[in-house]
Amino acid sequence: MFEVKNEGQRATVYIYGTIGDDWWCPEDANRAKDFSQTLDELSPKPLDIRIDSCGGDVYEGFAIAGAIARYEGETVAHVDGIAASAASYIALMADRVSMSDYAFLMIHNAWTCCQGNRDELRTTADRLEGIDGSIAQIIASRSGMAVEDVAHAMSAETWYTAEGAKEAGLCDEVVETEERVAARIEPAIAARFLNVPESVYASGRRPETDAAVPPAADGSKGENVTEVGEPGKSHAGGNMVGTEFEGKAIVLGNRVYRRKEN
Structure with a gap:
């Protein structure tokens, strides 16, 4: 059963x-009847539809x-x-489609399991061909692609990256993944280590010259590492500080940098 959040100015499904x-995991089922009734209750509130699905029943997808x-x-x-198989054309029915830069969208020809005599198997193949035509028409109408190009891509089972889909x-x-910065340090401290990216400097950029490292008051190495300035866009916020290990490496959030050799 799909999850629904109806708080604030927008709703999310x-x-x-x-x-x-889903016969193996009933809790993962997304039935058209339940979905349709839920949307009727949410209408006309702006709606975000979040998708992570490898597909399923084609007729449920149509509904x-x-x-x-x-x-x-x-x-x-x-x-x-x-958003693969039936989930692909479900996504395309929205007014807008947004993809994470690491997400995928896959389209392919419909398939099924069947048994019977030659006439029954031919009938099933003809039915699958009709389904493929309907799916290709939906994708073409929503994307601007030619129906023939969509049909070719479906026959090839095409996997689109976010950029390819765009x-x-x-x-x-395409929503780009932002760099995570767990801590910021003073240039004088960063100068002691190799390959420190500009984003971890307190100023937000690498200084033109390396500053001298002030000695610790009691001779310990740990006091020379501190968290300074705004943490910027970070999942860890300002809660993670750098830590030195025996003067050889520094830990900044989930990154480790080794010390420069003299």
């Missing part, structure tokens, strides 16, 4: 898991896509991890 029923298409409020699909018209925005 999480499609994490299987489209339709979920239809619920998004008729939603009266603004819809934004966020591909957090992957180039193909399958995505409107």
